[in-house]
Amino acid sequence: MASSENQTSVEYIKHHLQNLQVCKTDQGWVWNHCESAGFWTIHVDSLIVSFLLGALFCFGFWRVARNAKVENPGRWQSFVEMIFEFVDKSVKDTFHGKNPLIAPLALTIFVWIFLMNLMDLVPVDLLPWAASQAGVGYLKVVPTTDANITFSLSLGVFLLIIFYSIKVKGFGGFIGELTLHPFSSSNKFVQILLIPVNFLMESIGLLAKPVSLALRLFGNLYAGELIFILIAVLMSAGIGGFIGGGIAYMIWAIFHILVIVLQAFIFMMLTIVYLSMAHEDH
Amino acid sequence: MNINFTLFINMIFFVGFVWFCMKFVWPPIMAAIKERQDKIAEGLAASERSAKDLELAQAKAADMLRDAKTQSAEIVDSAKKRHAEIVDSAKDDARSEADKIKNGAMAEIDQEVNRAREQLRSKVATLAVAGAEKVIERNIDEAANNDLFDKLVKEL
Numbered sequence: 235m236a237s238s239e240n241q242t243s244v245e246y247i248k249h250h251l252q253n254l255q256v257c258k259t260d261q262g263w264v265w266n267h268c269e270s271a272g273f274w275t276i277h278v279d280s281l282i283v284s285f286l287l288g289a290l291f292c293f294g295f296w297r298v299a300r301n302a303k304v305e306n307p308g309r310w311q312s313f314v315e316m317i318f319e320f321v322d323k324s325v326k327d328t329f330h331g332k333n334p335l336i337a338p339l340a341l342t343i344f345v346w347i348f349l350m351n352l353m354d355l356v357p358v359d360l361l362p363w364a365a366s367q368a369g370v371g372y373l374k375v376v377p378t379t380d381a382n383i384t385f386s387l388s389l390g391v392f393l394l395i396i397f398y399s400i401k402v403k404g405f406g407g408f409i410g411e412l413t414l415h416p417f418s419s420s421n422k423f424v425q426i427l428l429i430p431v432n433f434l435m436e437s438i439g440l441l442a443k444p445v446s447l448a449l450r451l452f453g454n455l456y457a458g459e460l461i462f463i464l465i466a467v468l469m470s471a472g473i474g475g476f477i478g479g480g481i482a483y484m485i486w487a488i489f490h491i492l493v494i495v496l497q498a499f500i501f502m503m504l505t506i507v508y509l510s511m512a513h514e515d516h
Numbered sequence: 517m518n519i520n521f522t523l524f525i526n527m528i529f530f531v532g533f534v535w536f537c538m539k540f541v542w543p544p545i546m547a548a549i550k551e552r553q554d555k556i557a558e559g560l561a562a563s564e565r566s567a568k569d570l571e572l573a574q575a576k577a578a579d580m581l582r583d584a585k586t587q588s589a590e591i592v593d594s595a596k597k598r599h600a601e602i603v604d605s606a607k608d609d610a611r612s613e614a615d616k617i618k619n620g621a622m623a624e625i626d627q628e629v630n631r632a633r634e635q636l637r638s639k640v641a642t643l644a645v646a647g648a649e650k651v652i653e654r655n656i657d658e659a660a661n662n663d664l665f666d667k668l669v670k671e672l
Contacts, residue, residue, distance in 0.1 A: 257520075275520040284526055288533040295541045302548035304555065318545055337546075338538035346533060382522035389523070390530045 243467045250358065250463050253380060254279040254365075254372040266372060277380055284377040287349040291342070317345065324503060329510040336509055339394075343387065344502040350377040351455060351494030355487055358462045378455040378497075384448040391505050392444035398512040407515065412436045443508050447501060454497050458490055641669045 241249070256263055256278055257271035268275045298314045307315065321341045329336050353376045365373040377383040399408045415436060417428045465486060469479030645665055652661075 338542040386526035
């Protein structure tokens with residue numbers, strides 16, 4: 235807890251859950267006073283970390299791709315290929331069409347989300363403390379604890395679902411899928427009556443996909459981060475609290491290694507499944 | 517959890533990264549993996565093929581070895597036979613040669629004996645004449661005696 239003496243636990247926690255923001259208000263673009271700004275707010279820290287990690291992924295993998303050796307691959311290439319084969323296998327097991335986008339999309343999602351989740355294992359106070367030394371008041375280092383980031387990914391996937399649904403089944407087929415299932419009848423009149431019911435159910439099902447994707451990732455990581463913060467608070471409570479908190483922090487971090495990989499994998503897997511469903515014609 | 521403009525900026529990042537990955541990362545690495553897989557499969561097939569070849573070659577070698585063994589046994593047999601023949605013929609040759617030498621020697625011995633006998637005969641005649649000359653001395657008519665001696669020589 236990089237606390238000054240005059241900071242209470244509640245303030246500490248609130249401080250840690252606060253993004254570095256810039257927003258457009260009546261006075262122009264301002265930093266960190268965005269309660270009234272609403273939509274035109276930008277979480278600068280989330281975006282910077284997210285962009286850096288995505289770029290790191292692209293650069294690291296691109297370096298392998300640029301001089302990929304067939305014989306005698308290096309360590310880094312072997313590691314990258316291991317991830318490739320894992321993703322490729324997951325895609326091939328689930329997605330039975332031919333689409334050159336799905337596999338790179340799954341790979342990007344998996345590695346990028348994993349890297350963003352990995353920021354959770356950086357000690358909670360380290361980077362915010364460094365930032366405060368540099369004069370930046372707020373810093374939230376785990377982008378996936380920001381719902382904006384998780385929703386941006388899941389909405390991207392959602393748009394692809396709709397795009398491929400329409401592309402594969404045609405617009406009429408897509409509307410038909412939304413309105414003629416799950417209840418159908420041979421009687422025309424009953425069928426027309428059933429359309430609103432079907433539409434309600436199917437559209438909820440469709441909308442639930444991106445929402446559940448985003449909220450699952452966000453919820454897991456936000457809760458994990460919050461527990462790290464609470465443990466950090468405990469560590470400020472005397473020598474006993476410091477030792478106990480240290481042990482608890484370590485255990486939670488070890489457990490979290492599982493969580494961050496798992497969440498990245500689930501996001502990737504569900505993306506593949508949803509897109510595979512979008513490609514299937516009934 | 518307040519949704520704002522951040523979402524849309526990050527979505528642009530997302531699209532960019534996926535595009536980059538699809539364009540520059542996925543295809544070359546996948547191609548390398550595929551090529552390696554092909555190479556490995558090829559190598560395995562080749563090794564299987566060569567194992568089969570080896571088996572064939574081994575069978576062939578065993579056949580050849582067996583042939584060579586029988587052939588060599590035959591050669592040894594015939595050589596033994598030939599050996600026996602040579603030994604026999606040499607024995608015969610030696611025997612006949614020995615006979616020839618023996619016969620020659622015999623003939624020579626006979627000749628020598630005959631010659632010695634002739635010499636002895638002529639020497640006995642002159643000796644007898646000389647002895648008779650000494651015994652009888654001058655009172656004997658040489659011509660009558662010569663007849664007598666000639667008769668004696670002929671009887672010898």
